[in-house]
Amino acid sequence: MPDKKHTTTSSQVNEDAKDSAQLELEIARPLNRLQESSGNPVFVVDELFNVVAFANGARSILGSTRSTDFSLLDCDSLSPEQQARLTEEVRKVLVSEDPKLQRFLRLEVEGENGARVFCLTFEKEALCGGRDGVRCTAEPLLAKSPPHSPPAITKGAEEAIIGWTFDKDTKVFEHFGNDDVGEMGNVHLSEWLTCVSENERSLVENAFSDILEGDASEINIQYRVTLATGVTRKVSTLAKWAPATNGQSPSALIGMHQYNFDNQSVVEDLKLFSYLARKVQLSILVYDQFGNISWCNNAFSECTGYKFEDIVGRDPNDLLRGPLTETSSVRHMRDRIRKGKAFHAELVQYKKNGAPYWVSIDGNPLVDDSGKVTRFISFQTDITETKKTQSAILRSEIKFRSLFDNSTDALLLLSPKDGVIIEANMSSFKLLDTERLVGQRFEEIFPEHPDFRVDHLNTLIDENNGHQRHSAEFITTSGQVRPVEMTVSRTPIGESIALFVTLRDVSEKRLLEEQLRHTQRMEAVGRLAGGIAHDFNNLLAGQRGFSELLCNSRDLSKKDHVYANEILKITDRASKLTSRLLSFSRGKSDRPVVANLNELIGNMMPMLSRILKKEVRFTSQLDPSLSNVKVDTNQIDQVIMNLVVNGQEAITSHDGVVTLKTSMIQLTGAEIFITGKPKPGKYAKVTVRDNGQGIHRDVLEKIFEPFFTTKKGAGTGLGLSIVYGIIQSNGGHLMVDSEIGSGTEFSFYFPEVLEEVKREDSPDLLERMPSAESSKSGATPTILVAEDQEQVREILELGLGQSGYNLVIAKDGLEAIEKGKNYDGTIDLLLTDSIMPGASGATVVKEMQKAYPDIKIVLMSGLPQQESVECQELEIDAYVDKPFSIRKLLELIQDLVAVPKN
Structure with missing residues (x-):
């Protein structure tokens, strides 16, 4: 027990900053003497929470009649709550891997002469047989005053009383008597209520309302108020009606406010703070419930240069914060203090000389016996050097994070032990078509591929100098087959190692490869067709020439002339076939000519009938009044061929029909086609319709895009894009209409031309061939x-x-x-x-x-x-x-x- 001459009165607690600093020194002296002495009570607890040894009066603290080997739960002088807290602190030391760990607990034990207060220090200690135990040292602090010792109600005592009268009409307090806690002046009841704690305000308001309305004869309540200094105090209010004069009803109340300063608890807490300050090498700040500084230790002063008297009562935001301080962190701390919750923050603070430094702050609330938060204690660690070290890492991490988040490839970080996904970027969710990745095992994504199991990946990485690449296909939740190329390697994450996995969607790559192969095949076919056409045309040139000479011969009979003429016609048809072959295979064509689409379709009928499936019926409805158009005839042949083939591919039933129809139509220019708006006028319209399965609306707008196809593994996606290009390049317009289950209709339009189709005159084959002309000298060319x-x-x-x-x-x-x-x-x-x-x-x-x-x-x-x-x-x-x-x-x-x- 400290001497009574060191007991601090309430007036000392409320002295200026200099007296507060002196108070800390006065408190520290007896604590130092106790620490230097070897007579502090001490007891040892084993891993089963049994007391196996004690000394220096520890038995009286624990209240056990047995000498040793009794459980902490058998300590008679401790309440069940105290037994539980003591057991929990022992457990934390036992399970800790830090042999130098110290933990502290404030313990108040009731005795015959009042309560005794100890600060318990818990440290790990080795017991016989290699067992772990905990050494508990009880350092006495300050005992509470005996309960039979009433406080004196005088100036400078632990309580202060202020008398007042209250006018029922004006509802104004007029104070008199002790002003030890500060002059309040005359205040209105509404002003007084604003000083009352929010959760008790209705209590005070109802008490005054009841006595003023005659529902009560007196006021006797207890509650808390906040004084002008910002300190919260308990108040007991007593009041009765003042005696009436001249036979009139009483018009005023007379009463008093009794303020309980509770400085005994303040002194005990300050002693405990001082003790903890010596045990930890951290800066410690104590805030009141409003967030203002009320105490600091020497480590804080040494770190910042601020002395105790410089900071007490100050707002830390005005004193320690500056331009580099993040306002969000400050708001977070203020909000947690306002709610009475613990907080953690890292932010920039400023020393007295203006130098900024990084600090890590851990704040915890301190509560009174009723559970009300009275103050906050914060432990602050200077982490400037750590931040400097982290800054370079942070810059690299920012670059990595930017690349990680914005990468078009799917990037995943996996645990190398069990393959659990630690982190994933947005591209991963899109590629894998899922809303959940983090926490999922990687092999669950590829359940049918044992090569992607984490143990196999680790083995492959070890065998391939740190990285491994794989290709695979998986089915998304929507049923799509996605081919991927995976690269996996190890990467450090903090002090751990993770597997860094890159998944690249190679669908487009494979499609481009297939398109390239198709293009190469088409180019090869084109070259082959060109070579065949060239050689075939040479053969036809000889055949046609001899046929023409036969037709011109006068030595043949009429019947032979007919045969020769038929050979000539067949040769001409073969020549047109080679020309069409070149157009289809190499995309080359003649210049646009005036033509009639009915005639083009009529010439293609035999070919179209042969290429269609047997179960598909081909019909035509040709308008005999169809006008001429100016087009590239070979290209239009290709358009019709593509659309008819597309129609038959869409038919899955056995009663399929592909219909080709021509008609004349008048356009106003307001129509909108896929290829744009037409000019007003007459147009020749060609429609190719099938009764197939139809095209979905979501797909319809994409069918003319190059390389888009719905034929899985069969189509190239070039047919309709070629149709679109040919129609547009020939000055026509294109439209498509489709309905699921009802088939598809493609229509293309070409403007009418008034020119006639040029037809070659059939020469008289018996007419003599042109002959060479001779010059005057008789020489021929x-x-x-x-x-x-x-x-x-x-x-x-x-x-x-x-x-x-x-x-x-x-x-x-x-x-x-x-x-x-x-x-x-x-x-x-x-x-x-x-x-x-x-x-x-x-x-x-x-x-x-x-x-x-x-x-x-x-x-x-x-x-x-x-x-x-x-x-x-x-x-x-x-x-x-x-x-x-x-x-x-x-x-x-x-x-x-x-x-x-x-």
């Missing part, structure tokens, strides 16, 4: 023929020779150059194939133009003119597609080498 195909070369030799031209025949490009340069005379015209072995037609043309500057050039090819690379760079006079007409070729040559008329 000389033609150098360069052709590697024997049949074409032979027909040219026959046809041109019979017409009277001088011919120089070469079987390839090299021979043509040699014969042309060595010819003894003038060569008037060069007729050469574009593709030949040895030297191409372009080489022959260039060499002959050097040797004969005025020579005429006719280039032949089995490919259409616009597909010939040679003709784009050469200066030529004419281009002839194979197979060609001998008659038209002779007419062309005659025009080029015609002898001038004098």
Whole structure:
């Protein structure tokens, strides 16, 4: 027990900052003496919570009659709550892995001479047999005054009394008597009620209301008020009616407020704070319930440079906070203090010299016997050096976080022990089509792939120098099949190691690869088709030439002429077939021409009937009044072909029908098609309709996008995009309408043109072929023929020779150059194939133009003119597609080498 001369009175508690600092020193002296002495009560508890040893009067604290080996729950002097708290502190020390851990507990024990207060220190201690125990040292603090010792109600005592009168009409208090706690002045009842604690305000208001309305004869209540100094105190209010005068009813109350300052508890708490301040090397601040500083320890003063008298009663936000302090952290602490809750915060504070420093604050409320929060104690740790170390890590983490969150790949962090997902970015939720990832085991995402089990991944990483890559497919919750490429490696996360998994959706990559393969196949088919068409046209050129010569022969019978004419017609149809083959395979076509869509569809009927499935019926409804349009006929063939094939693919029943219909329609210009608004006027309309399964509205708007397809594993997604491009490039418009279960209808429109379809006149095959004209000297033009195909070369030799031209025949490009340069005379015209072995037609043309500057050039090819690379760079006079007409070729040559008329 400390001496009575050290007992602090209430007036000392309320002295200025200098007296408060002195109070701390006075409290610390007896505590130091107690700590230096070796006579403090001490007892030892084993791991079963039994007291196995005690000394220096510890038996009287515990209240046990047994010498040793009694349970903490058998201590008679302790209440059940105290026994439970003591047992809990012992347990925390026993389970701790820190051998130097100390824990503290304030313990109040009732005795014959009043209550004794101890600060218990718990430390780990080794017992016999290697067992763990806890050493408990009881350091006496200050005993409460005996209950029979009443406080004196005088100036400077622990309580203060203020008398007052209260006018029932004005409801104003007029104070008199002791003003030890500060002059309150005359105040209205409403002002007084604002000082009363909120949860007790109705109690006071009802008490005054009852006595003023005659429902009670006196007031006798206890409650709490907040004084002008900001301190909360208990108040006992007693009041009665003042005696009436002159026979009138009483008009005033007379009463008193008795303030209980409870400084005894304050002193005990300050002693405990001082003791704890010596035990921990932390800055300690004590706040009142309003958040103002009421106490600090020496460690805080040494850290910040503020002395006790500099900070007591000050708002820490005005004193310690500045520009770098996060307002959100300050709001958080204020809110927790207002609610009486513990808090933790890390923020920037400022020392007395203005230097900023980082501090970690842990605040806890202190409550009185009734459970009311009276103060807050906060432990503050300077973490500036830690923050400096973390700043570089933070910058790297910010970069990592930005990359992690914004990555288009799915990124996951896994526990290497059990494969539980620790963290995932937004792309992971989108790719895996789930709302839950964190906490889920990774192998649950790929249940059918044992290669993705965490133990297998760890093994693969170890065997492959720290990283491993896998490819797999999984089914999302919506039923979609997603191929992924996974890369996994180990990465440090703080002091631990995690598996860093990257999942890349390779659906688009595989689609692009498939599209590339398709494009390469199409390119190969195009080249093959081009080569076949070229060679086939060479064959057709010979066949057509001989047929034409037969038709022109007068030695044949009429019946033979008919046969020859039929061969010629078949040759022309074969030529159109090769042209269409090139258009489909290579996307090349002729220039737009005036055509009738009915005729185009009629020509395609046999082909369309053959390509459709047997269970699909093909019908047509062609409007005989359909107007002409200007289109690329080969491209329109391709559009019709694609739409008809698409229609049959949409049919799954055995009674499928694909209908092709034409009609004339008048458009106003207000219509909106997929390809835009049309110009007003008449349009030829072509409709391809099927009775298939239809297209869903969500998919309908995407069907014309390149590479979009609903044919899983079969389609390329190019057919309808090609249709869209062809219709738009030919100046037409496109529309589609579909309904699930009722089929789909594609319609395209082309504006009407008033021009007539140009039709080639059928020549009289018996009419003589054009012949060469002779000059005045009797000489006929000389033609150098360069052709590697024997049949074409032979027909040219026959046809041109019979017409009277001088011919120089070469079987390839090299021979043509040699014969042309060595010819003894003038060569008037060069007729050469574009593709030949040895030297191409372009080489022959260039060499002959050097040797004969005025020579005429006719280039032949089995490919259409616009597909010939040679003709784009050469200066030529004419281009002839194979197979060609001998008659038209002779007419062309005659025009080029015609002898001038004098």
